[in-house]
Amino acid sequence: MRGQSSHARIDPRPATVRQSDGRVFEREEELLEETPVSIVVNGKAYAVMMVTPGDIEDFLFGFLFADGLIHHATDVLAWEIVESQNIYAAYVQLTEAMGQRARERARGVMGASSCGLCGVPRMDDRLEVCEKITTKTVIAIDEIAAALKDMQSGQEINRRTGTAHAAILIARSHRVVREDIGRHNAVDKVAGWAVRQAWNPADLCLLAVSSRLTFEIIHKAARLRVPIVAAISGVSGLAVRTAEQAGITVVAYAREGRMTIYTHKERIDSVRASVNT
DSSP: OTTOOOOOOEEEEEEEEEOTTSOEEEEEEEEEOOEEEEEEETTEEEEEEEEOSSSHHHHHHHHHHHTTSOSSGGGEEEEEEEEETTEEEEEEEEOHHHHHHHHHHOOSSOBOTTOSSTTOSOSHHHHOOOSOOOOOOBEEHHHHHHHHHHHHHTOHHHHHHSOOEEEEEEESSOEEEEEESSHHHHHHHHHHHHHHTTOOGGGEEEEEESSOBOHHHHHHHHHHTOSEEEESSOBOHHHHHHHHHHTOEEEEEEETTEEEEOSOGGGEESSOOSOBO
């Protein structure tokens, strides 16, 4: 699959396993690592996020994009990622205007791998919805199922550890899968790849995730201009309301031959075999 990467750090550890039938045995378990990534923008600390080491460049660009600090990869004038003792520091130079925006939005605490909005100083600007998506994109139900199958087949890290979330981003002629211990990080990684490769936002069709759908993922989809978002698990009420306002089609519980469509249902066609715009 194009754009696929799987070089996250995995730590093998001895473990004792006890089964329900009473059997106890020893075996080696592979544990997925998470590590802090300190993001410094124009010389000022912006955020520290917990991320699975691997595809850090994609995460960085996706994170900056989702936080509204860049619109294109060219907005990053210079960048460098430094690793020391399994801790990463990402140094980014943006234009002065974007640097000022970063100073105003700098996060006050470390962001956990389970939280995409930890430490934001204000939620009002995060709750702002981008211009409503009005694309006529239509996708078949079987295409959503195929996308989720593609995503799962690309979950090499999860097959080894059982602890990684995944996201797949699909455009007309491109697709990318990324994994991370944090569901929002996986979305940032696919977004970052698309930004770095200068994908045309008008070509984007579908974002799918292996987790539940929360506001933060819908917010990232709105920034990307993705018209359809699907999830294997459930969805929050705020996510549905935000998607309705943003013009995003939400599909949840997409597994075991079923799915539930909550918003902008006109984009889902159970008969069509290809995406049309």
